[in-house]
Amino acid sequence: MVALPAEPASVCIARRWATDLLTLWGVGADALDTATLVISELAANAVRYGHAEMTIRLLQQTDRLYMCVTDSGGPPASHPLVIPRELAEHGRGLAIIEALSETIEVTREPEGWRVGAVIRVTAVRAAVEKPADGCVSR
Secondary structure, eight states: OEEEESSTHHHHHHHHHHHHHHHHHTBOHHHHHHHHHHHHHHHHHHHHHOSSEEEEEEEEETTEEEEEEEEOOOSOOOOOSOOOGGGOSSOOHHHHHHHHOSEEEEEEETTEEEEEEEEEOOBSSOOOOOOOTTSOOO
16 A cells, blocks of 8 residues: 555656556566556546545455555536547546456545456466455455
8 A cells, every 4th residue: 555645746656656566466567557557547536636645555366456546535526618528638547447447446435535446467476465455346
């Protein structure tokens, strides 16, 4: 687990932390690339909508990687200006996460939001199982 400020520079830190940890756990290259992209998107959403900090948790169990990011954000603000989806600069993060993941879960919590995703992984070597700590657990 790592806690970071909800600032743009934290997305890079989150990605590096996840890459280093997953490499240490022996996650295969394809799954590592997918997980890194998912973590980047989860962290970017937490930065965009969070107010103070985000917490990132990872758990590998057998052939699944559970990832979740909790932010300190409030409810999404309404946007009166309607921009066609194909021209929008933002708004594709959850769609990307959904396309890459077996499972995605978005949960409103008292202090913000928790977004979790699960992907299938291949491991170069077996990883140690650890408690999920509130991550998606399907």
